[in-house]
Amino acid sequence: MPHRLPLFPLGSVLFPGLSMPMRVFEDRYRHLMSDLLALPADEPRRFGVVGIELGHEVGASSTQQLSDVGCVAEVRTVRRHEDGRYDLLVEGTERFRVDAFVDPDSDHPYLRASATALPEEPGPDAERHAERVGRLFARYCQRLTGIGMPAEPPADFPSEPVALSYAVAAAVIVDQFDKQRLLEAEHAAARLRLAAELLRRENRVLTALPLLPGGPFLRREINLN
Structure with a gap:
């Protein structure tokens, strides 16, 4: 650096x-x-x-x-x-x-x-947390699709804990405060625990939403300085 x-x-x-x-x-x-x-x-x-x-x-x-x-x-x-x-x-x-x-x-x-x-460290029980987040994220994508926002993770979506923790952190649609909390997590296991908490929250919200017009999933915004 x-x-x-x-x-x-x-x-x-x-x-x-x-x-x-x-x-x-x-x-x-x-x-x-x-x-x-x-x-x-x-x-x-x-x-x-x-x-x-x-x-x-x-x-x-x-x-x-x-x-x-x-x-x-x-x-x-x-x-x-x-x-x-x-x-x-x-x-x-x-x-x-x-x-x-x-x-x-x-x-x-x-x-x-x-x-x-x-440092980038897996943290304790990272594999177990990764499996849980993988299931929650799959459900999240299904529920986005169910409200008219077609969502499917790419075929090469990672499963290794550190990479998965960042991929899910970037993909989940939450506000900047939560994104920053994910970035600052001490290690992958802590980030995955927080991601699981956020995904459970978002899945509950999505279950309660009516059908929405189709829209892009995880659209890439161009960031202006």
């Missing part, structure tokens, strides 16, 4: 192993992209995605309250438009905890942080 990690605050949560499309148009984040693209070709282009707990994605960073735990995003594809905007596809690689925020300066007009990588 870089000594000082560039930060990209978002109103969304990125998880390790999952991808996210992004659109960059603010000047400071254009500067960030310019700095990343200037790196040697064999050096990963990375920045940290942190959740905005209070404030907005667009505007002065001084008005934002940011989460202390985020996810490193590695740029997989980038397209620069003639007007200077960028379209990105990033993939989450590892979680980190912010040790200290570094204010913008003339050379780096975007927020940075000194950060520490967080």
